[in-house]
Amino acid sequence: xxxxxxxxxxxxxxxxxxxxxxxxxxxEMKPLATVTLSSYDQLxxxxxxxxxxxxxxxxxxxxxxxxxxxxQQKGLAGLDKSKPLGLLVQTDGQMPAGALxxxxxxxxxxxxxxxxxxxxxxxxxxxxxxxSTPQGQSVFAKTSNGWALLSISPDMLGSLxxxxxxxxxxxxxxxxxxxRLHMQNLPEAYRQMAIQAMSEGAKQGLTxxxxxxxxxxxxxxxQVNAQLAEMERFFNEVDEITIGLSIDAxxxxxxxxxxxxxxxxxxxxxxxxxxxxxxxxxxxxVQPDAAATLSFASKMTGAxxxxxxxxxxxxxxxxxxxxxxxEQIKSDEAKEQIKAAANDFIDAxxxxxxxxxxxxxxxxxVTPESLTFVxxxxxADPAKVESGLKKIAEAAKxxxxxxxxxxIKWNASKHKDxxxxxxxxxxxxxxxxxxxxxxxxxxxxxxxxxxxVYFAAGRNAVDAVKQAIDASAAxxxxxxxxxxxxxxxxxFINAAKxxxxxxxxxxxxxxxxxxxxxxxxxxxxxxxxxxxDNGIRMxxxxxxxxxRAIGMAAMQAQMQAAGF
Numbered sequence: 001x002x003x004x005x006x007x008x009x010x011x012x013x014x015x016x017x018x019x020x021x022x023x024x025x026x027x028e029m030k031p032l033a034t035v036t037l038s039s040y041d042q043l044x045x046x047x048x049x050x051x052x053x054x055x056x057x058x059x060x061x062x063x064x065x066x067x068x069x070x071x072q073q074k075g076l077a078g079l080d081k082s083k084p085l086g087l088l089v090q091t092d093g094q095m096p097a098g099a100l101x102x103x104x105x106x107x108x109x110x111x112x113x114x115x116x117x118x119x120x121x122x123x124x125x126x127x128x129x130x131x132s133t134p135q136g137q138s139v140f141a142k143t144s145n146g147w148a149l150l151s152i153s154p155d156m157l158g159s160l161x162x163x164x165x166x167x168x169x170x171x172x173x174x175x176x177x178x179x180r181l182h183m184q185n186l187p188e189a190y191r192q193m194a195i196q197a198m199s200e201g202a203k204q205g206l207t208x209x210x211x212x213x214x215x216x217x218x219x220x221x222x223q224v225n226a227q228l229a230e231m232e233r234f235f236n237e238v239d240e241i242t243i244g245l246s247i248d249a250x251x252x253x254x255x256x257x258x259x260x261x262x263x264x265x266x267x268x269x270x271x272x273x274x275x276x277x278x279x280x281x282x283x284x285x286v287q288p289d290a291a292a293t294l295s296f297a298s299k300m301t302g303a304x305x306x307x308x309x310x311x312x313x314x315x316x317x318x319x320x321x322x323x324x325x326x327e328q329i330k331s332d333e334a335k336e337q338i339k340a341a342a343n344d345f346i347d348a349x350x351x352x353x354x355x356x357x358x359x360x361x362x363x364x365x366v367t368p369e370s371l372t373f374v375x376x377x378x379x380a381d382p383a384k385v386e387s388g389l390k391k392i393a394e395a396a397k398x399x400x401x402x403x404x405x406x407x408i409k410w411n412a413s414k415h416k417d418x419x420x421x422x423x424x425x426x427x428x429x430x431x432x433x434x435x436x437x438x439x440x441x442x443x444x445x446x447x448x449x450x451x452x453v454y455f456a457a458g459r460n461a462v463d464a465v466k467q468a469i470d471a472s473a474a475x476x477x478x479x480x481x482x483x484x485x486x487x488x489x490x491x492f493i494n495a496a497k498x499x500x501x502x503x504x505x506x507x508x509x510x511x512x513x514x515x516x517x518x519x520x521x522x523x524x525x526x527x528x529x530x531x532x533d534n535g536i537r538m539x540x541x542x543x544x545x546x547x548r549a550i551g552m553a554a555m556q557a558q559m560q561a562a563g564f
Contacts, residue, residue: 029159030185032096033089036172039103040081046176049249053551071113078110079103080146084172088164090156094187099151101164107141107148128154175244175257183238184263195232202228211325219317226310237266239534252522252544261535269534274299275482276531282452283478284471285361285376291491292364294375296483300356308353316346330399337395344388351380363468365458366491368498371437372458374468379453386448389421415466416473418447418454422462433499482536483529489546490515490523507556511549519545 038046044060051059068075083103089096104110111121111131118134121141131150132138141150145163161167171178186194202224208217242259262269278297286295300308319342329335352358360377379385389408396405412422424441427434434442443461447454447469456465490512497508515523523545529538542550 029090029092029097031088031167031182032091032185033087033098033182034167034171034178034180035087035089036168036175036178037085038172038176039084040076040079042084042176045249046247049247049252050547050551053548054555055551072116074113074116076110077113078106078108080105083146083165084168086164086168086172088160088167090159091185091187093185094189096187096190097151097153097156097159099149099156099160101160101168102148102150103146103165104143104148105146107143110148124154126154128157171242171244175246178242178244181241183235183241191235195235198231198235199228213321216317216321219314222310223314234268237263237268239263252547253541254547255539255541257537257539259532259535259537261533264534270301272531272534272536274301275536278480278482279477280359280361280480281378281476281478282359282361282376282468282472283475283480284468284473285363285374286480286484287363287365287468290363290488291366291495292485292487293362294485295361295480296358297360297480298358298482300353300358309350312346312350312353316343319346329395334395334398337391337398341388341391341395344384344391348379348381348384348388351384352378355380361472365464366437366495368495369436370459371495372456372460372464374454374456374461374464376447376452376454376465376468376472378451380451382448382451382453385446385453386421389446412445413462415447415469416449418449418452418469420462420465421446421448436498481528481530483527485527487525488523489525489549493549507553511552514548514552515545519543519548523549 037043044064047060047063048058051057064075071077080103085103086101087098088101089098091097102110107129111119111129114131115121120132121129124130124140127142129141130138131141139150139152140154140157141148142157143149144160145165147164149157149160149164151157171180206221206224208214212220239261242257244257244259246255246257248254262272275298278299280295280297282295286293320339323329323335323339323342326335329338355378357378357380360375362373362375365372390410393408406423406425409422411419413420423444425444426441427438429435438458442457443459444457445455445461445465447456447465454465454469456462458464493508493512493515497505497512500508522543524541524543525546526541526543527539528541529536531537
């Protein structure tokens with residue numbers, strides 16, 4: 001009863017805690033934030049789906065029965081269970097003000113339920129009802145087109161839309177729990193406070209270290225200042241920010257979104273437009289049946305490259321200092337070689353940024369008996385990468401007193417315009433797991449193309465990277481999302497079974513069988529970035545098999561904690 005009383009008072013407490021605008025400003029009220037929670041009916045469907053993942057079908061029935069019992073058989077009488085719950089926050093340009101929006105079929109019936117938990121109500125005139133909790137909190141409520149609107153300020157209720165459902169619908173349609181911020185309506189004083197807080201937080205630890213030179217400290221300062229400038233620009237140019245969580249029972253998956261849109265005519269809008277339709281020349285490196293894949297493609301403007309230049313040069317300074325301080329590198333000559341190699345790699349990175357193109361892909365295949373990784377990407381100056389590798393190899397020889405460094409076979413083979421350099425690193429005899437995956441050696445290959453660099457490691461590395469190159473050539477300029485990372489957990493679990501302790505194998509076997517029999521090809525976790533109308537959306541998505549695996553693991557953990 002105490003928990004239910006607290007829950008009943010929560011809505012009033014939220015409404016009472018909302019700030020309210022000063023009446024004297026008289027400015028036009030504009031939307032600042034919208035929060036939505038799915039309808040009761042939809043939440044019950046989600047609970048049933050989540051329960052089914054852990055073997056508890058119709059889990060919502062237990063919750064419904066508990067509510068009925070705790071409300072003396074009234075249930076949630078008066079609540080419209082088909083509509084979402086919402087929170088609308090508005091601003092007059094100076095202060096924010098908010099109101100809670102509760103869908104109702106009969107407010108009096110819902111208040112009668114609340115009375116059982118100490119909530120009192122009285123007529124406040126002008127169509128308003130004043131509600132009070134046992135803790136002394138009070139809010140005002142009124143009804144409008146099937147909604148009960150609650151706020152600490154009666155004035156706020158007058159500025160709300162006549163039908164709050166219209167304002168809540170776009171967010172509630174996509175998410176079970178959603179938040180949308182209208183950043184351009186944020187009062188300027190609050191905007192500056194937020195920017196100042198970010199700046200102070202970033203600079204709090206920006207003091208010169210005892211072992212840091214003036215040059216190193218300045219490079220670090222420049223890097224932080226560049227990042228702060230980028231953050232401030234984003235804060236000023238972003239239009240809306242949306243965060244949403246959805247449990248999709250129909251398609252048996254769950255997703256979490258972070259999205260933003262830009263104000264038209266801004267640099268942010270220009271960047272988004274440039275990346276709304278991107279293509280890749282490395283599609284062959286993204287293999288749908290692999291255990292994990294990564295793809296990315298984007299375009300940068302000259303201003304972007306110039307802004308990143310300070311960060312690149314800061315990286316150069318930091319790497320040089322780190323190499324000088326590395327005690328495991330004994331000879332000065334080897335350190336100079338490694339610093340020269342680092343400069344080559346950074347030069348290649350800088351040239352690529354200046355070219356304004358980021359494009360690449362990678363795949364990982366894993367079984368109990370093998371592991372193979374392939375990757376490829378656009379590099380504006382591959383010769384710099386090759387030069388850096390040769391300097392690293394020379395430095396390794398200088399430091400190799402025992403002759404244990406594997407020999408690199410330069411130009412070991414060629415495929416089309418790509419020259420391959422290969423290396424075989426021995427695997428320790430007593431490392432049984434590594435030998436099972438790789439064999440007696442880990443085969444590695446670096447490919448240097450005209451405007452690309454490739455890498456592969458593991459079994460059949462050379463053949464794997466050649467096949468990926470050919471597949472890429474067969475599908476040039478393939479449209480893709482700006483970024484996508486996909487992991488198929490079944491391959492990792494099947495491989496893990498071979499190396500797991502005997503106590504853990506039964507649980508892994510059960511999950512593996514479930515994935516094969518109940519969630520075939522629905523075992524992916526996916527992180528993607530894709531273009532939306534004048535914006536970008538980042539999404540984390542977990543398919544049915546992943547959710548079921550989490551449910552099974554949670555059940556097993558509970559059983560172990562209970563001593564079973």
